[in-house]
Amino acid sequence: MTDSDTTVTSPSTFGCSRRQLLVGSGVGVLGVASMGVLAACGSSSSGGSSVSAAADGSIAKLADIPVGGALAATGTDGKPILLVQATEGTVTAVSAVCTHQGCTVAAGTGTLTCPCHGSVFALDGSVTNGPASTPLPSVDVHVSNGTVFLGKA
Numbered sequence: 001m002t003d004s005d006t007t008v009t010s011p012s013t014f015g016c017s018r019r020q021l022l023v024g025s026g027v028g029v030l031g032v033a034s035m036g037v038l039a040a041c042g043s044s045s046s047g048g049s050s051v052s053a054a055a056d057g058s059i060a061k062l063a064d065i066p067v068g069g070a071l072a073a074t075g076t077d078g079k080p081i082l083l084v085q086a087t088e089g090t091v092t093a094v095s096a097v098c099t100h101q102g103c104t105v106a107a108g109t110g111t112l113t114c115p116c117h118g119s120v121f122a123l124d125g126s127v128t129n130g131p132a133s134t135p136l137p138s139v140d141v142h143v144s145n146g147t148v149f150l151g152k153a
């Protein structure tokens with residue numbers, strides 16, 4: 001393989017700046033380390049305010065969930081959920097997979113809204129405005145010492 005055979009991929013393909021990609025190339029002789037840099041670029045570019053479950057089932061700090069609103073999260077199965085704190089100190093969760101056609105319902109204050117066709121759900125997952133006609137399924141969570149965990153207590 002010659003230099004002319006090399007395929008150059010735009011840094012933006014990976015969600016990285018040119019500088020991040022150059023740093024990754026410099027570490028590239030270590031192989032795995034290079035992949036770690038690229039993975040880090042991808043995660044940092046995803047943006048948003050979503051949290052993911054840790055190996056111990058913890059998923060968020062209670063303080064990170066707005067009172068009267070929701071926080072977007074990803075469960076251990078990789079599916080989106082919404083952590084809801086309708087009243088201070090009480091956390092519930094619902095699936096963020098819209099029951100209409102499967103788009104991801106957005107976290108919001110007071111209501112949860114699907115960006116695809118405009119269905120609106122109450123914080124308990126019930127439908128307040130279609131086209132969705134069935135509620136968002138609930139997800140078991142519990143709070144322990146200010147940390148929210150997936151599953152029942």
Ligand code: FES
Nearest residue numbers: 098100101114117
């Ligand atoms: S997929 Fe959510 S309203 Fe259609």
